[in-house]
Amino acid sequence: LICPTDHYWIQVCDPETGKEVPPGTPGHLVINAFGMDHFMLRYDLEDLVVLHEGPDKSGRTAQRYTILGRLADRAIVGGKALLPIDVQLALETFGAPEYTMAAGVADALMLNIEGEGSAARLTDGLSAALGVPVVITEVPVGSIPRSTFKQRRLAE
DSSP: OOOGGGTEEEEEEOTTTOOBOOTTSOEEEEEEEOSSSOSOEEEEEEEEEEEEOSOOTTOOOSOEEEEEEEGGGOEEETTEEEOHHHHHHHHGGGTOOOEEEOOEEESSEEEEEEOSSOHHHHHHHHHHHHTSOEEEEEEOTTOSOOOSSSOOOBOO
16 A cells, blocks of 8 residues: 555745744645655645644544645735735624735735725724734725635735
8 A cells, every 4th residue: 555655745844944843833834755756856835834733622643734824925014924814814803805915015915805985994993903004995896706716815
């Protein structure tokens, strides 16, 4: 029998140093593949994950990973990195409207949010919740593309 662990070594690594981090610490998901077809390939997927070891609530002891988001999708505002999940969680207190955000480095978090007349209320609330300046452009309800699998949170 061939087991996936016979050909793959999965790590959570510090994005700066490339060294493995201890369980419970966020880092990049890195997959090392080795075998007959490829002596050694290392893939840094740039997904921010946390490794959980030890038994879970049901007693299973397999390794588990929590995916926090893709680092390529983050917005950096005033030195603070924000992932789409951070914005989504902050928006839940405002009824969780659909949104997209601009990734990259900026002076303020740039959001397109579906709604009518609530930009001022959302701007102040999100700025306080996220701790960064927020600039909101209201777009008509239904104008942000929906997906059946994974939301598209980055503005094109």
